[in-house]
Amino acid sequence: xxxxxxxxxxxxxxxxxxLTVTCxxxxxxxxxxxxRQDPGLGLRQIYYSMNVEVTDKGDVPEGYKVSxxxxxxxPLILESPSPNQTSLYFCASGLDTQYFGPxxxxxxx
Amino acid sequence: QKEVEQxxxxxxxxxxxxxSLNCTYSDRVxxxxxWYRQYSGKSPELIMSIYSNGDKEDGRxxxxxNKASQYVSLLIRDxxxxxxxxxxxxxxxxxxxxxxxxxxxxxxxxxxx
Numbered sequence: 048x049x050x051x052x053x054x055x056x057x058x059x060x061x062x063x064x065x066l067t068v069t070c071x072x073x074x075x076x077x078x079x080x081x082x083r084q085d086p087g088l089g090l091r092q093i094y095y096s097m098n099v100e101v102t103d104k105g106d107v108p109e110g111y112k113v114s115x116x117x118x119x120x121x122p123l124i125l126e127s128p129s130p131n132q133t134s135l136y137f138c139a140s141g142l143d144t145q146y147f148g149p150x151x152x153x154x155x156x
Numbered sequence: 157q158k159e160v161e162q163x164x165x166x167x168x169x170x171x172x173x174x175x176s177l178n179c180t181y182s183d184r185v186x187x188x189x190x191w192y193r194q195y196s197g198k199s200p201e202l203i204m205s206i207y208s209n210g211d212k213e214d215g216r217x218x219x220x221x222n223k224a225s226q227y228v229s230l231l232i233r234d235x236x237x238x239x240x241x242x243x244x245x246x247x248x249x250x251x252x253x254x255x256x257x258x259x260x261x262x263x264x265x266x267x268x269x
Contacts, residue, residue, distance in 0.1 A: 078255065087261065088261070089244070089259045089260060089261040089262060090200070090244065090246075090259040091259070092256050092257065095255060095256065097255070105256050106256060106258075137199055137200070142255060143188065143190075143205055144202050144205070145190075145200075145202060145257075146202075147199035147200050147201070148199060149198075149199055150198075150199050
């Protein structure tokens, strides 16, 4: 079954405490991406990756890092989270047909 | 700054009616257009993609694209209560290796029995 998994699904943390949200896909897609979804602002792309070791900024990359060491995994790293990064985060796999993960609801206190 | 505009709704239609969802975009060179459905608390799911002017039909769904008017729409025929969701329009231009889609804020659709 085609699948994009994210972990954790829910996370409450404090300002400045580094965290990683993992994303994995089983569809052998080259293109993967991260989005955040905020009320009134919609979905905005944070980073994307065209292939292993190839990543690029999306529309809202500030405060985030990514890495793509393997094709199937694309973790999102918040090195020093701040309250304005409280949001719902989605990982997606595929280019024209994007498959979204289940989402990670992050709260930064 | 690329913009994708959608009426936030809610759009309320009776069961069995045609629901018409509209989207306008600002970047004239946009090449790829997508409609996603997002149920409350769930992740977006691709319904339709369209790349050239005209209509594209898939079951009860029809996407319509008019690049001259910078307008893309989604028609849902024989609307069902299970179609109640937020519908997101997304636009991508693909120029110079740009693969960043711009999403609209979504239109909430309510299909009442």
